[in-house]
Amino acid sequence: DIVMTQSPLSLPVTPGEPASISCRSSQSLLHSNGYNYLHWYLQKPGQSPQLLIYLGSYRASGVPDRFSGSGSGTDFTLKISRLEAEDVGVYYCMQALQSPLTFGGGTNMEIK
Amino acid sequence: QLQLQESGPGLVKPSETLSLTCTVSGVSFTRHGYYWGWIRQPPGRGLEWIGFVYYNGDTYLNPSLKSRVTMSVDTSKNDFSLKLSSVTAADTAVYYCAEYYDNDDYHRAFDFWGRGTMVTVSS
Numbered sequence: 001d002i003v004m005t006q007s008p009l010s011l012p013v014t015p016g017e018p019a020s021i022s023c024r025s026s027q028s029l030l031h032s033n034g035y036n037y038l039h040w041y042l043q044k045p046g047q048s049p050q051l052l053i054y055l056g057s058y059r060a061s062g063v064p065d066r067f068s069g070s071g072s073g074t075d076f077t078l079k080i081s082r083l084e085a086e087d088v089g090v091y092y093c094m095q096a097l098q099s100p101l102t103f104g105g106g107t108n109m110e111i112k
Numbered sequence: 113q114l115q116l117q118e119s120g121p122g123l124v125k126p127s128e129t130l131s132l133t134c135t136v137s138g139v140s141f142t143r144h145g146y147y148w149g150w151i152r153q154p155p156g157r158g159l160e161w162i163g164f165v166y167y168n169g170d171t172y173l174n175p176s177l178k179s180r181v182t183m184s185v186d187t188s189k190n191d192f193s194l195k196l197s198s199v200t201a202a203d204t205a206v207y208y209c210a211e212y213y214d215n216d217d218y219h220r221a222f223d224f225w226g227r228g229t230m231v232t233v234s235s
Contacts, residue, residue, distance in 0.1 A: 101174075
């Protein structure tokens with residue numbers, strides 16, 4: 001199985017400040033077709049996860065442009081340019097290159 | 113807008129079979145590239161992929177659960193189901209159904225999720 005490791009586990013952030021989360025995979029997620037099968041989700045308190053970024057860097061429909069994804073192979077980053085209060089929750093990365101699909105352990109982003 | 117809604121018992125006894133159904137609305141259930149999946153989240157923990165099913169009945173299951181999982185679809189009702197046999201307390205979790213889009217290797221992500229349903233395994 002591909003192991004997904006996120007850091008940090010917890011991230012206190014001041015509103016208006018930038019934030020960054022790292023996700024590393026135990027195997028490269030870069031397919032021969034050029035896509036990195038790495039996605040980012042946000043689970044707000046009491047809600048189901050919502051897709052933020054797919055294929056490493058593509059923003060999902062309706063996601064504000066303050067969210068961006070980057071990286072390739074085994075190292076990926078989610079960046080928030082200016083944190084807003086509504087961005088609190090647990091962020092997960094997920095790999096979809098091979099079965100079983102696996103998720104990172106999550107990063108809990110909270111307001112400082 | 114695609115919507116999914118889970119339904120089923122909230123309490124299951126150990127060794128019995130957990131059964132959940134997810135009803136889909138807002139999209140043609142048999143549309144090419146749409147797979148119908150299940151993910152679970154034990155209390156206070158992370159996410160675990162259980163599997164997904166295509167409208168033609170093809171299933172793709174997590175090997176760690178494969179021996180206990182059955183998934184099926186009912187295209188006449190626009191719903192799909194999960195059965196997990198021989199449950200233990202370790203199967204206590206919020207169970208989410210979700211749409212997974214894979215169009216010839218493009219996307220491969222869970223775009224829409226149900227609200228989730230809590231299932232407790234206890235006697």
